[in-house]
Amino acid sequence: MDRxxxxxxxxxRSPSTYGLLHEASVQWHGLEFERFAAxxxxxxxxxxxxxxxxxxxLPTLERFLAFGRRIGTPEVAMAETLTRTHMAAxxxxxxxxxxxxxxxxxxxxxxxxxxxxxxxxxxTARVVLEQAGLLAHFDPVVISxxxxxxxxRAEIFEAVLARLGVGPDEVIHVGDSLSADVAGASALxxxxxxxxxxxxxxxxALRDYDGPAPEHVIADLAGLEGLLD
Numbered sequence: 712m713d714r715x716x717x718x719x720x721x722x723x724r725s726p727s728t729y730g731l732l733h734e735a736s737v738q739w740h741g742l743e744f745e746r747f748a749a750x751x752x753x754x755x756x757x758x759x760x761x762x763x764x765x766x767x768x769l770p771t772l773e774r775f776l777a778f779g780r781r782i783g784t785p786e787v788a789m790a791e792t793l794t795r796t797h798m799a800a801x802x803x804x805x806x807x808x809x810x811x812x813x814x815x816x817x818x819x820x821x822x823x824x825x826x827x828x829x830x831x832x833x834x835t836a837r838v839v840l841e842q843a844g845l846l847a848h849f850d851p852v853v854i855s856x857x858x859x860x861x862x863x864r865a866e867i868f869e870a871v872l873a874r875l876g877v878g879p880d881e882v883i884h885v886g887d888s889l890s891a892d893v894a895g896a897s898a899l900x901x902x903x904x905x906x907x908x909x910x911x912x913x914x915x916a917l918r919d920y921d922g923p924a925p926e927h928v929i930a931d932l933a934g935l936e937g938l939l940d
Contacts, residue, residue: 712726712801713726714726714804715727715728715800715801715804716728716730716731716800718730720745720748720752721745721748721749728796728797728800728801729744729747729748729751730744731796731797731800732747732751732793732796732797733747733748735792735793735796736789736792736793736796739779739784739786739788739789740782740784740789742782750778750781750782751778753781754774754777754778754781755774758773758774758777766860766861766862766863766864767859767860767861768829768831768855768856768858768859768860768861769831770831770832770856771794771797771798771831771832771856772790772791772794772832774831775789775790775791775793775794775797776790778790778793794832798832798834798835801835802835802838802839802842805839805842805843807842807843807844808932810933811843811844811845811932812843812844812845812848814932814933814935814936815845815848815849816848817936818848818935818936818939819848821939822939823850823875823877824848824849824850825849825850825851825852825853825871825874825875826840826849826851826852826853826854827853827862827867827868827870827871827884828852828853828854828855829855829861829862829867829891830854830855830856831855831856832856833854833856833857836852836854836856837852837854840852851871851874851875853867853870853871853874855867858870861891862886862888862891862892862895863890863891863892863894863895863896863898864895865895865898865899867895868884868895868896868899868901869899872899878900879896879899879900879901880900880901880902882896882901882902883901883902883903883904883926883927883938884896884901884902884903884904885903885904885906885929885932885935886903886904886905886906887905887906887907887908887909887910889905889916889917889920889922889925890920890922892905893905893922893923893924893925894922894923897922897923898923902926902927903923903925903926903927904925904926904927904928904929904934904935904938905925905927905928905929906929906930906931906932907928907929907930908930908931908932913928
């Protein structure tokens, strides 16, 4: 997300798709950018607070439908355009690690692989995996938008287990969030591996975390091969 265009909103500059979204939708609402950003920011805060309290996924399309209703422009076409614009901006800024595809190909020869991901647009998640050459290695792919529930709630993990047809003690869940991945998977009795490649200060993160400890800590997905050995 930090690779998104930098734009000033209410006197603060930050990476955001708001500028792209305004340009893509102004034909429907005619709002000046600052008013547009204020209204979208308000609905974002309200919806995210409500959905987060119940650990439900807020689909990107629903976010923009709610925004349209807020400003009196409830056209589905606008919400769909905003969704495409937002997701295209994210998709275009994804980078891939070259060794992941070969790594997963080797792992797939030994174990079954699945995705259990918090993401607000399942279609984009699958496109990103396919562009990275990873999608073919996973079965199943469970995205939070598809079932409406986010990690760490049990339902999303249970959906993966059901589709794999295995028990929790037969699975190792790999993720970079202590609260969503490690705590959520541990609560169901799954094994856990904490991936720290993008964790700025793992020691500080562990100090601030009061949930079950990860069984394994790996700095890169390549560390999974050693765990299997």
